Amino acid sequence: MEFIQLFVSGLANGSVYGLIALGFVLIYKATEAVNFAQGDFMMFGAFITLWLTNTEYFGISFWLAAPLAMLAMGGLGYLLDVTIIRRMFGQSQTAVVILTIALGFVIRFVAGAIWGHEPQTLESPLAHGDLAVGGVVLGMADVTIIVVTALLTFFLFQFFKRTKLGLAMQASSQNQMAAYYMGIPVKRVQGLIWALSGVVAAVAGILFASKGAIDPNAGLLGIKAFAAAVIGGFGSLPGALVGGLIVGVIEPFAARFLPAGYSQIAPYALLLFVLIFRPHGLFSQVRTKKV
Amino acid sequence: MRIHFKTSYNHDIRLFEDRFTLLKYAVLLAFAISLPFLIGDFYLGETTNVLIWAIAGLGLMLLTGQTGQVSLGHAAFLALGCYINLILLDKGVPFIVSFPLAGVLTGVIGTIIAIPALRLHGIYLAIATMTLSILADDIIVLTEPWTGGVMGMFPPTIDIFGFEIERWTTPDRFYYLVLAVTVACTLFYRNLLRSPLGRAFAAVRDSEVSAAAMGVHISRTKMTAFGISCAITGLAGALMGYFSGMVNNETFSVVISIQLLMMIVIGGLGTIHGAFFGAFMVAFLPQGLSIAKDWVGSGSVAIPGLETGVFGMILILFILFEPQGIYGRWVKTRIWFELFPFARKDMFKRQKSYLKTERLR
Secondary structure (H helix, E strand, C coil), rough: CHHHHHHHHHHHHHHHHHHHHHHHHHHHHCCCCCCCHHHHHHHHHHHHHHHCCCCCCCCHHHHHHHHHHHHHHHHHHHHHHHHHHHCCCCHHHHHHHHHHHHHHHHHHHHHHHHHCCCCECCCCCCHCCCCEECCCCHHHHHHHHHHEEEEEHHEEEEEEEHHHHHHHHHHHHHHHHHHHHHCCCCCHHHHHHHHHHHHHHHHHHHHHHHHHHHHHCCCCHHHHHHHHHHHHHHCCHHHHHHHHHHHHHHHHHHHHHHHCCHHHHHHHHHHHHHHHCCCCCCCCCCECCCC | CCCCCCCCHHCCCCCCCCCHHHHHHHHHHHHHHHHHCCCCCHHHHHHHHHHHHHHHHHHHHHHHHHHHCCCCCCCHHHHHHHHHHHHHCCCCCCHHHHHHHHHHHHHHHHHHHHHCCCCCHHHHHHHHHHHHHHHHHHHHHHCHHCCCCCECCCCEEEEEEEEECCCCCCCCHHHHHHHHHHHHHHHHHHHHHHHHHHHHHHHHHHHHHHHHCCCCCHHHHHHHHHHHHHHHHHHHHHHHHHHCCCCCCCCCCCCHHHHHHHHHHHHHHCHHHHHHHHHHHHHHHHHHHHHHHHHHCCCCCCCCCCCHHHHHHHHHHHHHHHHHHHHHHHHHHHHHHHHCCCHHHHHHHCCCCCCEECCCC
């Protein structure tokens, strides 16, 4: 029974990692860049929701605040692309990586300046209530997280596979110039994907904040989400989710069964193993062109 | 404007372009040597800090700027160098042996780590090295019998044949030690660039395919780059340990890794000057900020995250408007004056480029 309990709590944590990792993968899939600030996006989205919902700030209904926060984060993502990221168009990945690390610093600073550095709790209706299934007790928040993450992954996967815009996004990442030739407005497509990943970050932030307190450094969770994205294979949406779940499940088990000090190493050690033995992740997207 | 009419290959790869350049650097060195007589102990300490960061920057520059392999984990090698030096001293090895040995051992370990890392490209390498840096923190705690874990270690006074060097009581001697290491590393770096190995580094950075076609052994070159880079970084780490006076698992956090990478980007990737300019930036930013805060009148108010926030903003501005860093800006300004009034606006315009996926190869 303890086994199942650990497993389920791991699943819930892992879903949050998976959601942040989805944000990484979205941007990687469509722009070939990696957004190191995704964790900070999540933190910012959580804080906007908290700002709108909590009674000491605006105090509007959570169900109104959540979509508003998603909209705001989408707008922020688009704005960042138009003002900053787009100037890097065509430049190497490395430059964008360094740029987004810097962006993360700035976002963290701004959040700290607005909302302070004390941990705060979101007054979320998801935070209350338990679900007991045959002896295993599940928080309402955990159930919601798992369900929302699964749904979001499914829809995004379908979006990339079936819709015209999704295909355009994939095309513009694979070869920018060829995509232009095919009549795809590459820059606008990239703006849209940054907006979309902002929305996903907001969802992750809201769900994460429903589980516990947040502070401006919550964005550092992004590093674990990285592990998730890499384990799953950058560029694969289901991979991101699976990677997130693996990292999430490993954590409580490592904490329970490994000696203290070794447990927090586990996800990173796994990441290194995957990188060494399967450098492009479990759901590898790398194919060698046949001539 | 000086025109260099090169008549032979040896002419092309001379250490100093002409006598004037040689004179410039000789004056700079003389100035650096006379510095302890010119400024107080506090600023001497800060300058020492700049030099240590510059050595670390040179180490990373060799890997990232010269060979094009991005590492977000060099703090791990700083830590490695620092701890190897301290542990050797603990075992009774004299400083004159333990210090170079710390560099060499760090280089060897770096090369070993590079073997699996060689299979990784671009972003994956960055993530793998970042993971190393995160793990280093935990490993230092786990290997507590040697490293002192959270309690940390206190570097002893440096003793070279009875000549004692200590950061606080004899800051000028410590400064000279660091200066000597800096000059040695810089000369080594500069000479390396003239050698076939240095040319191979640049070839690997610019295009792996063409480098391989020219007969460069890609993975061996990358491994060598990793090794030398880690060795220089290890030396910097050992000095950093002495400078901070106390090291524990948090001294060399992943933030230091990121800061180191950002430093060389701000300074100017792929240039020796860049490492120094960047080091100035990193070391004097906290001072500059506190002076600015005094000036605004909120000197006593502590704003957490201000430093990294401002650092991030400066970095964003640099990447957007001056991707070649401070050194690039300096070169452009100089050339503008040298060519006056014939400098054209688009002389340094970046070539338009389009990105292709790395997933299909």
